[in-house]
Amino acid sequence: MTASRSTFPTLITFGIALTAARAQAPVPAPAAAAPAPAQAQANATRTAPVPEAEAHRPSPIPDRIIRTIAADPARSIAVTWRTDAAVVQAVAQVAKAEHGPRFAEKATTVAAVSQDLVSNLGPARYHSVLLGGLEPSTKYAYRVGDGVDWSEWFQVSTASDNPEPFRFLYFGDAQNDVKSMWSRVIRKAYGDAPDSAFLVHAGDLINRGASDALWGEWFGAGAWINGMVPSVPSPGNHEYERPRLPDGTVVPDSKGVLTSHWRAQFALPENGPAGLEEAAYFFDYQGVRIVSLNSNEGQPEQAEWLDRILAENPQKWTILTFHHPIYSPAKNRDNAELRRLWQPIFDRRKVDLVLQGHDHTYARTGLKSYENVPEGGTARDDPDATAGTVYVVSVSGPKMYVLDPEQWMKRSGEDVQLYQVVAVDGDVLRYEARTALGDLYDAFELQKQPDGRANRLVEQIPDTPEIRRPAPKAAVAE
Numbered sequence: 001m002t003a004s005r006s007t008f009p010t011l012i013t014f015g016i017a018l019t020a021a022r023a024q025a026p027v028p029a030p031a032a033a034a035p036a037p038a039q040a041q042a043n044a045t046r047t048a049p050v051p052e053a054e055a056h057r058p059s060p061i062p063d064r065i066i067r068t069i070a071a072d073p074a075r076s077i078a079v080t081w082r083t084d085a086a087v088v089q090a091v092a093q094v095a096k097a098e099h100g101p102r103f104a105e106k107a108t109t110v111a112a113v114s115q116d117l118v119s120n121l122g123p124a125r126y127h128s129v130l131l132g133g134l135e136p137s138t139k140y141a142y143r144v145g146d147g148v149d150w151s152e153w154f155q156v157s158t159a160s161d162n163p164e165p166f167r168f169l170y171f172g173d174a175q176n177d178v179k180s181m182w183s184r185v186i187r188k189a190y191g192d193a194p195d196s197a198f199l200v201h202a203g204d205l206i207n208r209g210a211s212d213a214l215w216g217e218w219f220g221a222g223a224w225i226n227g228m229v230p231s232v233p234s235p236g237n238h239e240y241e242r243p244r245l246p247d248g249t250v251v252p253d254s255k256g257v258l259t260s261h262w263r264a265q266f267a268l269p270e271n272g273p274a275g276l277e278e279a280a281y282f283f284d285y286q287g288v289r290i291v292s293l294n295s296n297e298g299q300p301e302q303a304e305w306l307d308r309i310l311a312e313n314p315q316k317w318t319i320l321t322f323h324h325p326i327y328s329p330a331k332n333r334d335n336a337e338l339r340r341l342w343q344p345i346f347d348r349r350k351v352d353l354v355l356q357g358h359d360h361t362y363a364r365t366g367l368k369s370y371e372n373v374p375e376g377g378t379a380r381d382d383p384d385a386t387a388g389t390v391y392v393v394s395v396s397g398p399k400m401y402v403l404d405p406e407q408w409m410k411r412s413g414e415d416v417q418l419y420q421v422v423a424v425d426g427d428v429l430r431y432e433a434r435t436a437l438g439d440l441y442d443a444f445e446l447q448k449q450p451d452g453r454a455n456r457l458v459e460q461i462p463d464t465p466e467i468r469r470p471a472p473k474a475a476v477a478e
């Protein structure tokens with residue numbers, strides 16, 4: 001959503017005018033919940049789940065609260081949330097966090113920008129604010145609501161405006177059984193690295209971009225983590241849907257379009273190419289330029305844009321994320337055109353690391369450049385090389401494809417849910433892939449070299465076997 005450009009000077013009077021926006025009292029608490037024995041008995045005979053429209057119905061209470069990365073994360077916090085249409089004027093409040101509770105009395109109130117979204121389950125309203133004019137490296141608390149019903153206060157931090165060590169989390173496709181099977185991954189990842197600066201989602205966050213219930217699962221899995229750690233999502237092909245006729249059938253010969261949920265529920269930097277706002281964007285974080293590309297459409301326009309924003313990149317490190325891999329680890333899923341179009345730019349602009357999804361396996365390259373596709377020496381073998389990027393494909397959800405082993409894979413895996421912790425400290429970038437259990441599965445370091453030479457790659461692969469799908473049992477002759 002186009003976030004409000006409001007900063008502290010743009011305040012609204014809080015009190016009578018605001019509460020008048022919603023006439024009713026706060027949403028009452030539910031009645032005592034413990035089921036009577038007879039009720040429990042009845043539940044054992046239930047055969048149908050609670051209907052999606054009921055399970056995911058919005059109310060005046062803010063839900064699906066998500067902090068998304070702001071273009072200037074040292075001085076601003078972007079937040080989006082959902083309510084029903086009863087909330088006419090939504091607001092956020094923000095204050096510097098303090099040891100005690102009195103910070104709340106000093107909070108500043110900022111009006112949200114709101115938009116209606118009619119999903120497949122019915123109408124809702126999404127609200128977003130950009131809390132600007134903040135101080136770098138500072139703890140704040142914010143909450144969202146309408147003056148009647150509020151969220152909790154989320155305690156968050158702004159980034160430093162200087163290069164300083166930090167780490168972040170990266171997730172390949174979550175996509176399927178998100179509530180049931182992906183929730184454990186994001187929660188384990190957060191438990192492992194609770195100081196993470198942001199969460200990268202490399203596309204296919206859910207399986208059907210137009211399904212409100214699936215978005216409900218995704219927001220439920222991240223829950224309050226989403227309110228605290230900014231998300232950096234890239235659209236995958238499953239966030240695209242072809243338009244449908246009133247009878248539900250797909251419009252013939254139509255092209256897929258990015259789900260209308262995307263811009264309604266995320267307030268992302270609007271610094272991408274025209275027509276791809278919030279689907280392609282970049283931000284700088286403590287010495288790293290991070291670019292999220294949209295590999296689904298507008299690839300030539302993004303090539304020109306990327307070349308330009310990386311030509312003037314003052315940061316030491318450059319990390320890209322997008323959905324479709326430059327090197328595919330699955331059979332018959334090669335993206336040769338994308339490689340031809342984008343990889344020479346990655347080489348020319350010395351991109352350090354590319355984080356991708358789409359192929360529901362794990363595979364990680366050494367230092368690769370366009371000229372040595374698919375075989376041959378790497379930048380690491382050539383001391384004069386000036387280019388060489390590490391490419392990663394990963395999967396965090398439970399949908400698994402078969403791996404097609406290739407020479408370029410330094411470490412690969414099948415049937416393993418993973419998350420990654422990436423840490424940047426001065427001239428060193430450390431990458432760790434960990435399984436859903438938190439076990440180290442892959443690791444390396446990139447070390448910056450002088451005189452524009454390619455990074456030095458130091459392999460730190462753990463001494464554990466690769467996880468592979470067991471071969472199908474051969475048929476036994478009768």
Ligand SMILES: [Fe+2]
Nearest residue numbers: 173175204358
């Ligand atoms: Fe996928």
